[in-house]
Amino acid sequence: MDIRRRLGSNLRRLREARGLSQEAFAYEANIHRTYVSDIERGARNPTILIVEKLAKSLGVTAGELLD
Amino acid sequence: MDIRRRLGSNLRRLREARGLSQEAFAYEANIHRTYVSDIERGARNPTILIVEKLAKSLGVTAGELLD
Numbered sequence: 091m092d093i094r095r096r097l098g099s100n101l102r103r104l105r106e107a108r109g110l111s112q113e114a115f116a117y118e119a120n121i122h123r124t125y126v127s128d129i130e131r132g133a134r135n136p137t138i139l140i141v142e143k144l145a146k147s148l149g150v151t152a153g154e155l156l157d
Numbered sequence: 158m159d160i161r162r163r164l165g166s167n168l169r170r171l172r173e174a175r176g177l178s179q180e181a182f183a184y185e186a187n188i189h190r191t192y193v194s195d196i197e198r199g200a201r202n203p204t205i206l207i208v209e210k211l212a213k214s215l216g217v218t219a220g221e222l223l224d
Binding site: 097138152 | 164205206208209218219221223224
């Protein structure tokens with residue numbers, strides 16, 4: 091699977107496991123809600139600094155979001 | 158450590174473990190040599206598609222390059 095889709099699928103799974111809506115997660119991660127939505131659909135190719143920001147907000151490593 | 162420096166340090170370690178010069182690795186990964194050098198110095202913020210390309214050339218996962 092393309093790394094963008096793996097990221098999207100992992101992000102959605104981990105976000106939902108924490109009971110967070112896209113809005114709530116976007117607010118916590120300080121990222122626009124539509125950007126979170128795009129990433130979850132695999133429609134974005136974010137940089138590693140963005141991946142780190144997402145990972146920190148979820149309390150996981152960047153690798154856990156990408157592998 | 159910043160994720161850009163972790164990527165740089167992991168990339169250099171794995172590239173050298175394979176006995177590859179920056180030139181040889183850049184050629185295999187189909188990336189410009191100066192870009193490889195910049196990444197190893199932590200001076201770039203590459204996208205996840207670039208990280209996947211680097212990882213595949215080294216036979217590791219993207220997470221192994223970032224964590």
